[in-house]
Amino acid sequence: MKPKLLLAAGALGVASLIAVGGVSSASADTDYIAKYGIKADVPGMCSYSSIDAKDYTGHEITILTHAVPVMGEPAALHSKQFAELTGGTVNVVHAPFGELYQKVMIPFQTGQHVYDVVYGGSYWIGDWAPHLAPVPQKYLDLAEMKDATAAYQGVASWRGERLQYTVDGDRHYFKYVRPPFEDAENQAKFKAQYGRDLEVPTTWEEYAEVATFFNGWDWDGDGELEYGSTEIVQRDNIAFSNFITRVAAYAKNPNVTGGFWFDLDTMTPQVNNPGFVKGLEMWMAALEYMPPGGINFGIAEEIFSWGGGQSLMSVTWDDAFIQAMQEDSPIRNKILVGTKYGASMGSNKVWNRVTNKWDEFETPSVAPYVAWGWGAGVSKYSQEQEMAFDWFCFFSNYANTNHDLLIGRFGVNPFRTSHMDPAYWEKEAGWNNDVAVSYTNMLKSMDTSTNRVFDLRVPGVNQYYTAMMASVSKAMAGEMSAQAALDEVAAEWSRITERIGVDVVREAYKNVVALEDNVPLSAVK
Amino acid sequence: MIDSRYKHIFLFPALLVLVAIIIFPLIYTVRLSFSGWDINRPGLDSVGWANYARALVDGGFWNSMGTLYQMVFFCVLFEYTLGFGLALLLWKQVKAGRFFRLLFIIPMCVTPVVMAVVWKTIFHETLGPLNDILNWFGIAGVPWLSEATPAFISIVLVDVWQWTSLMFILLLAGLMSLPKEPYEAAQIDGAGPIRTFVHVTFPLMAPITIGALVIRLIESSKLMETIYAMTSAGPGSATETTSYLLYIRSLREFQIGYTASLSMIYLVILIIALALFAKLLSRALIGRSEART
Numbered sequence: 001m002k003p004k005l006l007l008a009a010g011a012l013g014v015a016s017l018i019a020v021g022g023v024s025s026a027s028a029d030t031d032y033i034a035k036y037g038i039k040a041d042v043p044g045m046c047s048y049s050s051i052d053a054k055d056y057t058g059h060e061i062t063i064l065t066h067a068v069p070v071m072g073e074p075a076a077l078h079s080k081q082f083a084e085l086t087g088g089t090v091n092v093v094h095a096p097f098g099e100l101y102q103k104v105m106i107p108f109q110t111g112q113h114v115y116d117v118v119y120g121g122s123y124w125i126g127d128w129a130p131h132l133a134p135v136p137q138k139y140l141d142l143a144e145m146k147d148a149t150a151a152y153q154g155v156a157s158w159r160g161e162r163l164q165y166t167v168d169g170d171r172h173y174f175k176y177v178r179p180p181f182e183d184a185e186n187q188a189k190f191k192a193q194y195g196r197d198l199e200v201p202t203t204w205e206e207y208a209e210v211a212t213f214f215n216g217w218d219w220d221g222d223g224e225l226e227y228g229s230t231e232i233v234q235r236d237n238i239a240f241s242n243f244i245t246r247v248a249a250y251a252k253n254p255n256v257t258g259g260f261w262f263d264l265d266t267m268t269p270q271v272n273n274p275g276f277v278k279g280l281e282m283w284m285a286a287l288e289y290m291p292p293g294g295i296n297f298g299i300a301e302e303i304f305s306w307g308g309g310q311s312l313m314s315v316t317w318d319d320a321f322i323q324a325m326q327e328d329s330p331i332r333n334k335i336l337v338g339t340k341y342g343a344s345m346g347s348n349k350v351w352n353r354v355t356n357k358w359d360e361f362e363t364p365s366v367a368p369y370v371a372w373g374w375g376a377g378v379s380k381y382s383q384e385q386e387m388a389f390d391w392f393c394f395f396s397n398y399a400n401t402n403h404d405l406l407i408g409r410f411g412v413n414p415f416r417t418s419h420m421d422p423a424y425w426e427k428e429a430g431w432n433n434d435v436a437v438s439y440t441n442m443l444k445s446m447d448t449s450t451n452r453v454f455d456l457r458v459p460g461v462n463q464y465y466t467a468m469m470a471s472v473s474k475a476m477a478g479e480m481s482a483q484a485a486l487d488e489v490a491a492e493w494s495r496i497t498e499r500i501g502v503d504v505v506r507e508a509y510k511n512v513v514a515l516e517d518n519v520p521l522s523a524v525k
Numbered sequence: 526m527i528d529s530r531y532k533h534i535f536l537f538p539a540l541l542v543l544v545a546i547i548i549f550p551l552i553y554t555v556r557l558s559f560s561g562w563d564i565n566r567p568g569l570d571s572v573g574w575a576n577y578a579r580a581l582v583d584g585g586f587w588n589s590m591g592t593l594y595q596m597v598f599f600c601v602l603f604e605y606t607l608g609f610g611l612a613l614l615l616w617k618q619v620k621a622g623r624f625f626r627l628l629f630i631i632p633m634c635v636t637p638v639v640m641a642v643v644w645k646t647i648f649h650e651t652l653g654p655l656n657d658i659l660n661w662f663g664i665a666g667v668p669w670l671s672e673a674t675p676a677f678i679s680i681v682l683v684d685v686w687q688w689t690s691l692m693f694i695l696l697l698a699g700l701m702s703l704p705k706e707p708y709e710a711a712q713i714d715g716a717g718p719i720r721t722f723v724h725v726t727f728p729l730m731a732p733i734t735i736g737a738l739v740i741r742l743i744e745s746s747k748l749m750e751t752i753y754a755m756t757s758a759g760p761g762s763a764t765e766t767t768s769y770l771l772y773i774r775s776l777r778e779f780q781i782g783y784t785a786s787l788s789m790i791y792l793v794i795l796i797i798a799l800a801l802f803a804k805l806l807s808r809a810l811i812g813r814s815e816a817r818t
Contacts (some may be wrong), residue, residue, distance in 0.1 A: 102776040109567035236757040293650030295671040461779040477761030
């Protein structure tokens with residue numbers, strides 16, 4: 001072939017390749033959307049196209065996650081996608097929540113490398129910290145990671161180092177069915193009975209009155225009895241979170257820093273102070289306005305009960321709310337969240353553990369509980385850390401998270417600043433504007449609060465919580481008074497602290513105090 | 526001598542399995558019980574008798590033992606009584622006897638956790654069918670899982686429902702192996718069905734009874750999954766058995782060393798209790814029938 005012709009043919013061939021490549025890029029982007037059901041492949045290091053460019057053929061990771069569906073289903077889904085895109089092998093092992101802790105800790109403590117990625121409660125970070133690989137800087141620099149709110153970046157950190165990859169954010173907040181409050185007949189009856197207007201409650205005392213009023217009759221005309229409140233009360237079924245929600249308003253004082261669970265200076269447990277006792281007494285009384293069997297309600301029963309319209313109010317996780325906003329829910333778009341003062345019920349009186357007196361507040365003091373949420377990390381013993389972190393990167397990329405947030409059963413809840421834009425929920429989830437605004441305002445209020453409550457994220461946390469709920473549940477069952485139960489807890493907590501080491505627990509608890517008071521760790525003395 | 530050598534060679538694999546799955550874990554647990562292995566201190570260090578000293582004053586542990594033994598007593602009593610009754614009903618040739626035998630052993634074949642979840646749904650106080658059925662008959666709903674006594678009864682009920690089948694099989698097999706001659710003699714003597722049962726059947730069944738009771742006592746003392754699925758040991762501590770407590774202490778709280786000591790105490794008490802029970806029952810049943818003859 002003549003040189004000029006050869007050159008022309010070559011140029012044409014190259015041009016064709018470029019053209020084909022260009023068409024392929026556009027097709028590839030469309031393919032991801034069509035094939036994987038996402039709205040758009042947001043460009044970045046974690047995008048579908050970026051991960052597709054990686055080649056993990058011959059590499060394998062094992063993920064330990066929760067049972068399907070909560071976290072287990074999105075983990076399985078995105079693992080399958082990741083494997084298809086990269087050629088790597090991703091094994092997903094599911095375990096019920098009650099078994100996750102030991103399934104993670106036994107390999108960690110015995111030095112066996114079993115899992116590359118582990119999921120669990122983020123409050124276990126005190127126990128997991130020695131065994132997790134820090135998140136590399138290149139992932140911390142990602143837009144997705146920087147978009148995580150300060151609270152959830154803090155939850156994923158330990159001693160200033162990010163050890164958990166932020167994939168979820170949880171909280172406890174007040175949620176209620178709106179129409180009964182707006183019904184004129186209900187308003188008249190309530191006023192006649194209680195001498196005040198029927199309003200959305202802002203304190204636990206008001207909550208009790210409203211719940212009692214709406215307890216045990218058919219206020220929605222469906223032929224079934226409804227009740228005042230549904231909460232998670234069953235012992236050892238994460239009821240500790242509802243206990244925290246109940247006591248926070250009475251025991252977390254905005255005038256007092258340096259510890260909600262312990263006095264940081266002396267490491268004296270605070271769990272039996274009058275604030276905690278008052279909260280527990282109110283919770284014991286609350287059984288009267290819960291559905292029959294309420295004392296035995298776990299999270300599944302709560303989601304089903306409140307999400308199905310069996311009760312008027314609840315102060316628990318996101319899951320019940322997201323479930324109630326699904327397309328087929330009978331109360332979709334009829335629910336709101338938060339009060340005019342914050343995310344949860346407040347109190348006009350809060351115990352001051354420094355002055356040993358009750359402080360009075362004209363406006364109810366609210367202490368929102370930034371509940372633990374799902375924590376996940378890469379084992380430092382993993383031989384495939386890069387693949388594991390890329391898996392996380394992919395799992396929580398914008399496309400996947402935006403998809404997962406809308407499916408209640410997936411258990412992925414808002415944790416980014418971008419999730420706190422009401423427009424997202426209106427556009428993507430079809431929520432009414434007032435619901436979306438109510439929800440996102442509640443999310444924002446928790447993130448900026450300087451009077452928050454977090455879990456006791458210290459080594460041996462399960463010992464503390466199990467001891468706490470063993471006694472609290474006895475009080476709930478009427479076996480002992482609230483004071484006696486919490487005295488029992490305080491005594492056991494002191495013994496646990498002695499066993500683990502006072503200084504060990506104190507150093508760990510400083511991390512929690514930093515989160516509670518919303519200050520840098522260095523500011524906690 | 527060659528025979529003896531071959532005998533030992535053939536026994537060796539079984540011995541190896543025995544050591545691997547019973548002897549070694551037992552010895553390891555004993556060793557663990559003298560260590561302080563927990564969430565902060567993994568490894569086999571030595572803390573002497575500290576774990577055992579702590580166990581002696583652990584009120585939760587001893588309460589759980591009390592709850593366990595009460596539950597076991599009622600479970601085994603009802604399972605034995607019902608199992609024996611069903612076995613007697615199907616002992617002789619009855620219409621569709623094979624069908625009923627199959628029906629009665631089905632509960633035993635279902636995974637305990639699955640059954641516990643099903644029963645939890647049945648006991649659900651607002652959404653479960655049981656209270657609805659009671660209401661149809663004008664009986665108020667029962668707080669099956671939310672009050673101490675009904676929760677205790679519910680656990681016993683589920684255990685009895687599931688494991689009466691085992692008693693039924695063991696006792697039916699025993700009945701079928703009884704000799705005919707004593708019955709012929711009783712018939713000749715003009716004994717009715719009750720006297721025949723009291724003086725012939727029950728005494729002859731003594732060895733089977735002892736075996737079945739001991740087996741069932743051992744198994745029911747491990748009662749855990751039903752409680753885990755239905756009540757989480759609540760309300761309060763009403764249904765907290767030792768197995769449940771050991772599970773929480775070891776795998777939730779990661780107090781491995783301490784839980785090993787609790788396990789050893791529990792094992793020793795169980796062995797002593799069972800040995801005493803078997804001996805007393807033997808004397809009561811077999812001793813008496815021998816005296817009669």
